[in-house]
Amino acid sequence: MTKVKNVELFTHPICSGCQEALAALRKLDKSGIIQLSVKSLGTAEGRKYADAEGITSVPTVRFDHYTEVLMGKSDLNKVLVMLESEISE
Numbered sequence: 001m002t003k004v005k006n007v008e009l010f011t012h013p014i015c016s017g018c019q020e021a022l023a024a025l026r027k028l029d030k031s032g033i034i035q036l037s038v039k040s041l042g043t044a045e046g047r048k049y050a051d052a053e054g055i056t057s058v059p060t061v062r063f064d065h066y067t068e069v070l071m072g073k074s075d076l077n078k079v080l081v082m083l084e085s086e087i088s089e
Contacts, residue, residue: 005083007034010050010060013042021059021070024080034063034083 009025011018022038029036040046041058050056059070061079070076 005034005063005086006037007061007063007083008037008039010039010041010046010055010058010062012040012058015058017070017072017076018059020073021061021076024076025061028080028083 007025007028009018009021011022025034025036028034039049039055041050041055053062055062055067057069061068061070063083066082068075068079070079
């Protein structure tokens with residue numbers, strides 16, 4: 001059985017793409033595929049953490065040694081396929 005993957009999603013309240021990414025990743029979180037941690041750059045704490053980690057764009061997803069800025073639906077789909085394929089191996 002594959003270990004649950006810790007996934008970070010960096011968001012901002014005024015980011016339209018962030019809501020779509022958040023909804024998709026929350027589904028995986030609820031199903032037990034991932035453990036989602038949301039970091040909002042709309043808070044001082046979130047901005048400080050993102051700065052320390054070198055995250056400058058939202059939405060950005062990070063897991064293992066992989067980081068992806070989600071520039072559109074295709075990037076989100078690529079990440080979802082990557083995460084879902086690991087549970088079927």
